[in-house]
Amino acid sequence: xxxxxxLLLLALVAAGCDPFHTGFDDFEAATLYRASRAPAPSAALDxxxxxxxxxxxxxxxxxxFIWDCFGDRTLMKEKEVLDNLAALxxxxxxLDPDLVLLQEVDVGSKRAAYVDQVQYLLDHTALxxxxxxxxxxxxxxxxxxxxxxxxxxxxxxxxxFAAATRVALAEVSSYSALKRYFYxxxxxxxxxxxxxxxxxxxxxxxxxxxxxxxxxxxxxQKHIDRFLEEMATxxxxxxxxxxxxxxxxxxxxxxxxxxxxxxxCTDPEFIADDxxxxxxxLDGLYGRFRSAIPLADYQAENARYFSHTVDKRGPWxxxxxxxxxxxxxxxxxxRVHQDTLPLSDHAPLSVELVLP
Amino acid sequence: MIAPARIACVLALCLALxxxxxxxxxxxxxxxxxxxxxxxxxxxxxxxxxxxxxxEVELSLHPLLFFVxxxxxxxxxxGRARSLELATTQGLVYPTPLLRLLAREGTGxxxxxxxxxxxxxxxxxxxxxxxxxxxxxxVTVSVASTLGVRFGESDWPTIDLPLAYTRTAAFQRWLSAxxxxxxxxxxxxxxxxxxDVDLHLLPFARGSVAVExxxxxxxxxxxxxxxxxxxxxxxxxxxxFGWQVHVLPLVDLSWAWN
Numbered sequence: 001x002x003x004x005x006x007l008l009l010l011a012l013v014a015a016g017c018d019p020f021h022t023g024f025d026d027f028e029a030a031t032l033y034r035a036s037r038a039p040a041p042s043a044a045l046d047x048x049x050x051x052x053x054x055x056x057x058x059x060x061x062x063x064x065f066i067w068d069c070f071g072d073r074t075l076m077k078e079k080e081v082l083d084n085l086a087a088l089x090x091x092x093x094x095l096d097p098d099l100v101l102l103q104e105v106d107v108g109s110k111r112a113a114y115v116d117q118v119q120y121l122l123d124h125t126a127l128x129x130x131x132x133x134x135x136x137x138x139x140x141x142x143x144x145x146x147x148x149x150x151x152x153x154x155x156x157x158x159x160x161f162a163a164a165t166r167v168a169l170a171e172v173s174s175y176s177a178l179k180r181y182f183y184x185x186x187x188x189x190x191x192x193x194x195x196x197x198x199x200x201x202x203x204x205x206x207x208x209x210x211x212x213x214x215x216x217x218x219x220x221q222k223h224i225d226r227f228l229e230e231m232a233t234x235x236x237x238x239x240x241x242x243x244x245x246x247x248x249x250x251x252x253x254x255x256x257x258x259x260x261x262x263x264x265c266t267d268p269e270f271i272a273d274d275x276x277x278x279x280x281x282l283d284g285l286y287g288r289f290r291s292a293i294p295l296a297d298y299q300a301e302n303a304r305y306f307s308h309t310v311d312k313r314g315p316w317x318x319x320x321x322x323x324x325x326x327x328x329x330x331x332x333x334x335r336v337h338q339d340t341l342p343l344s345d346h347a348p349l350s351v352e353l354v355l356p
Numbered sequence: 357m358i359a360p361a362r363i364a365c366v367l368a369l370c371l372a373l374x375x376x377x378x379x380x381x382x383x384x385x386x387x388x389x390x391x392x393x394x395x396x397x398x399x400x401x402x403x404x405x406x407x408x409x410x411x412e413v414e415l416s417l418h419p420l421l422f423f424v425x426x427x428x429x430x431x432x433x434x435g436r437a438r439s440l441e442l443a444t445t446q447g448l449v450y451p452t453p454l455l456r457l458l459a460r461e462g463t464g465x466x467x468x469x470x471x472x473x474x475x476x477x478x479x480x481x482x483x484x485x486x487x488x489x490x491x492x493x494x495v496t497v498s499v500a501s502t503l504g505v506r507f508g509e510s511d512w513p514t515i516d517l518p519l520a521y522t523r524t525a526a527f528q529r530w531l532s533a534x535x536x537x538x539x540x541x542x543x544x545x546x547x548x549x550x551x552d553v554d555l556h557l558l559p560f561a562r563g564s565v566a567v568e569x570x571x572x573x574x575x576x577x578x579x580x581x582x583x584x585x586x587x588x589x590x591x592x593x594x595x596x597f598g599w600q601v602h603v604l605p606l607v608d609l610s611w612a613w614n
Contacts, residue, residue, distance in 0.1 A: 066469070142465065143463050
């Protein structure tokens, strides 16, 4: 009896220490999803693997939000979210990928009218399985009227996951304890799946990341380095892998590196348009892996591969989104779909991979 | 649309007439009224004042909140029915200034800055019945209802926080109801306990049910002028997005003057 009381008291104290449930463990199982319909029969994959990455801005389309410094909106109506998601799903169906890496996907946030966007996209595309890792979770955020938040990264797949893990990344150390408590806690979503092949199945590792955008204390570089480390560990084991996401930095050799015209925020904490100190941060990834957009192609014509702008009128003005792999690329298949300007502040990037 | 039966129920609760009831210190949440002239206050509790009149009446208001959320509640003793002591509370609150203050950009923005908060007045009335149990224990049952009336354009989201969600529901969706069961008493010396369970029903809200349970220990000075309280509050509630469970710490200090 006494120990039961002690356990109850301990549980109460533990719950009281994280009253808004914002914390994560270093390693956690990702949340797995399935489309509401019956899964499609698993046919052998006898063609290149189509992979895509897209930061979908929590289904916010081109609404101007407070944090973009372009508008005054914080919350969306349910209809706005569903309309935006329908447009995103339509574009995914059109590209018909086998795997989609999503960043900024909300699964129960007040700002997105509590719509579970992973479930919505599974139910409205040909992808049957999803893995989700939260990057920003709080029962309530008392800032800008944000309220409840659950936003993160996800991988959608035609095939079920054998494993999916949320790997915690370093937090921004320069923020106050209060801000850190409610702020994003970024992660790598590391998943493994068995691709059905005529000769049996082949294992593929998939990594998704959305690194820090605003820190001035080196956190972004730590995130990129940790992502490279995770990728390299799998590569060293001679396992097939594809990884990518929104790395929030520009490729080496970018002609424009600062003073982007769509950066209108004046709060120094939210200015993210000077990449001059980051010129070599992606060297490790480009040096070890194949990029969906080969570096030489990008350096020959930057603008063709730009994938981000905050300004809904465009044009795209920088590249932040990447896919890297140790598999072969179908030559010329890497493409930034720049005709998606109304759908998100990022354009999707897709590529076709040759399986061994 | 509010059903006529609900309005009749609210009015019936609020039309009780004052009559003699027992007065007692530290009787918040019970059917007992503060002794005449006694003032009790706390950091988080309202300040309560037993009116020095023949009628058994106690007034209370939250002083910290008063300037941003004018509020006043009267507890009126209704006398005894068999072994039950009866009381009613009637309260008015004007939350508009506080809600507008909370609609802001940046830290402290509980509501978005573009929220449109109208003029709101809420009327809460409750009926309380307490019964003394052996060995200094007291059990209280209560039924309460809050009716919110708004004037002007209203476009502000729910506050999906434990405690706040249920207490602001009537400001947006006209009506909320609460049913409570409290137990309190003395354990030993100056050590007292308090346990309660409240069921909140929010008939017109998207998340419409919540159960709150509090457990608290209090130490009171023998002279009755000071008390310290510590405990927990468990909130199991339905919100617009689904169910959530929260455990919150409760700590307070209170002082009293006769």
